[in-house]
Every structure is written in C-alpha cells, then in structure tokens.
C-alpha cells in the first residue's frame with residue numbers, strides 16, 4: 001500500500017508573486033480541506049469557474065504533532081466515502097494508527113453509567129482518530145487527486161487581508177489582497193518574508209481564530225458561554241499484557257464541570273476537563289499542573305479514574321493543554337458583495353459535549369457545496385442571492401437546534417444545580 005504519511009512541507013514557490021486565484025482558503029483543518037475537495041469534485045462533475053484554488057496553512061506539518069478532537073461518529077462514514085478517504089482511514093485503523101470507537105458512555109445526572117453501543121447503530125462503529133494523521137490524509141488526498149486545481153502552501157500565515165480594486169484583480173472588479181508571512185511566533189508578530197497574492201473569493205477556514213473578522217469591522221462574534229478545556233495525555237506501558245480494551249467515548253459530570261476521555265493510538269488516552277473560564281480560579285486544585293490535574297480528576301470522577309487505574313495509565317507529558325471550547329458564532333457567515341464565506345469553527349464553534357464538531361463541519365459544508373449555493377457566489381448576481389441567504393438561515397437553524405439540544409442535556413444533570421457552572425446552563429436563554 002502506498003505510504004501517504006510522508007507529506008512534504010510546501011513553500012510558496014507554488015505561486016508567482018501577485019498571482020490571482022479564483023479561491024483562496026485560509027486554513028487546512030477539516031473545514032478548509034473538505035471545502036477544497038468538494039470544490040474540486042464540483043469542477044470534475046459540473047465544470048466550474050473555480051479552477052485555481054490556493055489553500056494556506058500556517059502549520060508547517062501535522063505529522064508528529066498532537067491535535068485535540070479525536071472522536072468521529074459513525075454517521076460520518078458516508079461523508080468520508082464521498083470525500084474519497086474512507087478506505088485510507090479504515091486501513092489506518094486496521095493498522096491501529098486510529099482506533100475503532102464502539103459507542104458512548106455517560107455518567108451524567110446520577111452515579112450510574114449509561115451507554116449506547118455502536119452495534120445498534122446502522123452505521124456501526126465510529127473512530128478515535130489520531131487527529132493529525134487524519135488531517136494529513138485529507139491533505140494528501142487533495143495533493144494526489146486534485147493537485148491540478150488546489151495548491152497548498154504550508155508554514156505561512158495569512159497576516160493581512162484587504163478587499164479592493166487592484167491592478168492584480170480582474171479589470172474593474174474588486175478582489176482580495178492576501179498577505180502571507182513566515183511567522184516564528186504569531187502572537188509576538190515575529191513575521192517576515194511577506195508575499196502578496198490575490199483571490200476573487202476568500203474562504204475563511206481559520207477555525208476559532210476567524211481571520212475575516214479583523215478586516216470586516218461590521219462583523220461580530222457572539223459567545224454563548226465561557227467554556228474552557230484542559231487536556232492531559234496519558235500512556236500505559238501495558239505491563240503483563242494488560243491492554244486498554246475500553247473503546248468508548250466516556251463523559252462524566254462533576255460539581256465543577258465535566259470530563260471526557262477516549263483511548264488513542266499508541267497506548268495513549270486523553271482526558272479533558274471542561275469548565276468555565278471565570279471559574280478556574282475557584283477550583284480546589286491548580287489544574288494546569290499535571291499532578292494537580294490528576295489529583296483533581298481522582299477526587300471528582302469515578303469512572304474516568306477507574307479506567308486510568310485499571311490500565312496503569314501515567315501522564316505522558318508534563319503539560320496540561322488549555323484551549324477555548326465555548327459555543328460562538330459570527331454575525332454573518334458570508335457576503336456576496338464582498339466575496340467571502342466563513343466555514344467550520346470560523347463560522348460557528350460548538351461546545352464539544354456532543355463530540356460532533358467534525359460532523360457538523362461536514363453538514364455545514366454540504367449546505368454550501370450544493371450547486372445552487374456555489375452558483376450564487378460564482379456569478380455575484382443579485383437575482384441569485386437567495387442561496388446565500390439559505391446558507392445563513394440553515395447555519396442559524398443548526399445552531400438554534402444545537403443550543404436547544406445542549407440545554408436539554410445539561411438540564412439532565414441536576415445534582416449540582418446550585419453550582420454556578422450548572423445554574424448558568426440550566427437557565428441559559430435561547
């Protein structure tokens with residue numbers, strides 16, 4: 001079998017300075033890569049004006065890096081098939097580079113544990129992914145199958161965006177001037193080697209960073225909560241052949257928030273604790289320190305703690321990763337006048353309780369990869385503005401339904417209803 005894991009870093013010799021692309025995609029996460037594949041498939045099937053696509057990713061590599069977000073529900077299998085990656089993901093799972101997931105368990109609302117087994121699901125098992133490898137598989141698929149249409153630049157950040165008339169645009173039309181830079185530390189703005197490229201349409205797939213917001217002053221980002229995630233990796237030496245045989249995603253609530261754990265490849269397991277940003281200081285332990293995180297976990301869980309003990313897990317690194325995990329959304333998801341669209345977490349990010357961020361990305365992408373939606377962006381014709389409105393409407397519907405469902409699930413936990421974390425969620429206005 002062909003090895004698809006040695007994907008090389010890409011450098012901007014992929015384009016000429018000031019080159020004009022039909023579409024520029026910022027970010028090669030799941031949303032950006034899926035969009036790139038879909039747009040190429042549309043070209044294959046129907047023909048399209050999107051013949052030159054550029055995807056820019058600031059990370060220079062996925063391989064050997066860790067990314068949170070491992071659970072992929074079985075319902076995504078048809079989507080993986082339509083993207084042409086199902087076989088690769090399945091082969092990698094047979095080689096234990098990803099793992100099968102046989103259902104969900106939750107200790108939520110009572111001391112008992114409840115579960116759903118994948119055997120009763122028509123789609124069967126889901127996956128516990130090596131997320132970086134999964135994203136690399138998407139990139140490799142783009143390179144191998146659609147390399148004529150989509151160019152990928154890695155290791156360069158989009159540092160500036162500007163929509164205006166320019167000599168590099170099509171005559172008398174506005175386009176996006178995109179500045180890309182080599183940054184050693186984006187937060188400190190240590191960026192050099194700037195290049196400018198141009199795009200007729202901009203796709204913001206930059207995740208929660210949401211690049212488009214910085215250059216469209218009217219855009220707002222609405223946050224519905226302050227959820228933060230603290231993630232710690234564990235490993236087991238599998239002494240005496242004792243191998244972790246728990247292939248479920250487990251969530252367990254506690255007074256201060258909730259925990260989630262899944263097994264990962266290479267005898268590893270991730271444990272994530274979720275609580276609100278402003279409540280962290282009030283926790284009895286300083287959970288950013290690994291030992292304290294472990295003490296906190298021991299004191300506040302039964303089932304998560306039991307799995308770690310049963311299989312002799314110890315912390316893998318001396319680090320607890322901390323990241324935003326709140327639900328939020330952009331005030332607009334696309335603009336036909338200004339030729340941009342936001343997808344994935346950049347448009348809406350979900351509380352990870354459902355472990356469906358990836359799945360919801362696919363649903364969102366299906367909405368705007370329908371031919372009618374594509375046409376409306378393509379032709380910039382006022383008469384065809386309706387599909388973008390449909391996209392905006394459907395995205396809002398997805399969020400509205402998700403928030404209702406989320407509130408329902410949080411309300412099922414009443415044991416600590418006087419604790420701030422839970423009161424907030426029980427009384428959230430929808």
Ligand SMILES: Cc1cc2nc3c(=O)[nH]c(=O)nc-3n(C[C@H](O)[C@H](O)[C@H](O)COP(=O)(O)OP(=O)(O)OC[C@H]3O[C@@H](n4cnc5c(N)ncnc54)[C@H](O)[C@@H]3O)c2cc1C
Nearest residue numbers: 027029030031058069070071157158207229344345357358
């Ligand atoms: C703690 C936690 C656990 C989660 N667990 C799950 C789970 O188990 N299952 C699940 O389905 N979902 C999960 N999610 C949600 C899921 O990870 C996201 O929905 C998904 O990653 C969104 O994909 P994306 O492509 O929109 O954004 P991202 O994955 O964030 O990708 C954005 C990409 O853009 C790049 N980028 C950003 N800015 C720039 C720039 N200026 N220039 C160039 N490149 C740039 C980034 O490097 C990145 O590669 C979880 C989320 C959190 C916070």
